[in-house]
Amino acid sequence: DAKTTQPNSMESNEEEPVHLPCNHSTISGTDYIHWYRQLPSQGPEYVIHGLTSNVNNRMASLAIAEDRKSSTLILHRATLRDAAVYYCILRDPYNNNDMRFGAGTRLTVKP
Amino acid sequence: SAVISQKPSRDICQRGTSLTIQCQVDSQVTMMFWYRQQPGQSLTLIATANQGSEATYESGFVIDKFPISRPNLTFSTLTVSNMSPEDSSIYLCSVDLTGSGQPQHFGDGTRLSIL
Secondary structure, eight states: OOOOBOOSEEEEETTSOEEEEEEOTTOOTTOEEEEEEEOTTSOOEEEEEESSSOEEOSSOEEEEOTTSSEEEEEESSOOGGGOEEEEEEEEOTTTTOOOOOOOOEEEEEEO | OOOEEEEOSEEEEOTTOOEEEEEEESSOOSEEEEEEEOTTOOEEEEEEEETTSOOEEOTTOOTTTSOEEEEETTEEEEEEOSOOGGGOEEEEEEEESSSSSOOEEEOOOEEEEEO
16 A cells, blocks of 8 residues: 655644645556545544645645655634644545555644 | 544453444445554544445554454444454544545544453
């Protein structure tokens, strides 16, 4: 299975943008890049996903490198409610279609 | 989107006993997944449960310890058998609405403590 590498933790100030990096150098051509986050005492929550092109939704933006070996989740204005563990996951819908969670990045947002 | 309900939300059990966790979805889904999250750790996939077939277990998880039922397209159960303190974890179910790489949706988990 293709694996992802993320920093263990990051800090941000409230109202500032946050860029959460993810390396996935062994990504295959059919792997989608998914981002989830887990708030305390909750199950993981879907944030965004993409294949090749950059993606935007109401929660975040996903910037995917041209070679697809890395990606960045962008929170445009961090709030205290964005404090969570963020997981970058590769998912292949043509091969098992399951999701393997890495350690993720624990984001702390300071007021 | 999907609403996923897990029962119980938490429990404290005696070692050697078994507990069955229920996962109910508000829409029909083909694929359901069970995960374990040990204290302070990330999620680990236990098994994939498709309706009409045997569950597929990941390495390190066996049916005798974690039997799974999937009687219909909206419901699944996971049993944690012959529990020991090492089984103290959060157990989560998730569903895949379309089975085509689209997002999974998770319940809030069952927090299990074994004394």
